Amino acid sequence: AQSVTQLDSQVPVFEEAPVELRCNYSSSVSVYLFWYVQYPNQGLQLLLKYLSGSTLVESINGFEAEFNKSQTSFHLRKPSVHISDTAEYFCAVTPFRGSARQLTFGSGTQLTVLP
């Protein structure tokens, strides 16, 4: 079984400041990792994914996340946030192998960008 911990439920930050949203996971097997974003009253959108290869992955809107196997972390970062980044962010994992393909989600982090 897997579990995902997002320690920060709320992260307020001023516009143009850097931000880091933390994600740690626990699993007895290797996993794939994802970040999803949910804007108000909308569904979940895939932000970025780590499947294999380079441990640093980037999204088209300036977010990046680094897979750290030894620390079982997949923190999300952005060097300069915009008002439009205000949303809830979910970290999720799924097993690398086996028949269970469902995502296990963290509890989410509400990012609020202040003017």
Add this chain to the structure above:
Amino acid sequence: GAGVSQSPSNKVTEKGKDVELRCDPISGHTALYWYRQSLGQGLEFLIYFQGNSAPDKSGLPSDRFSAERTGGSVSTLTIQRTQQEDSAVYLCASSQPGQGPQYFGPGTRLTVT
């Protein structure tokens, strides 16, 4: 291309009634998932379909919940004798075979009064 679609977008029902929620996955995606998002429980897995294999029902919270997938495409989630604790947003997702990312629909907001 078209994404995952779900209907209805909102559903208000009285306690004790049955409801059906529909999901139309992305064309070519053989895997389909149902999740539930509620304030107290976060995002919970409900059920998973992969091709013609038997579905993984391990996340269904009670026997009042069932789902089917016809022709390997459209799926219907049925909740019988709805209870107030069933109020939540029900999300459907689909993915390609293997461990590709899951793509989510906009959800159905269910309110049981």
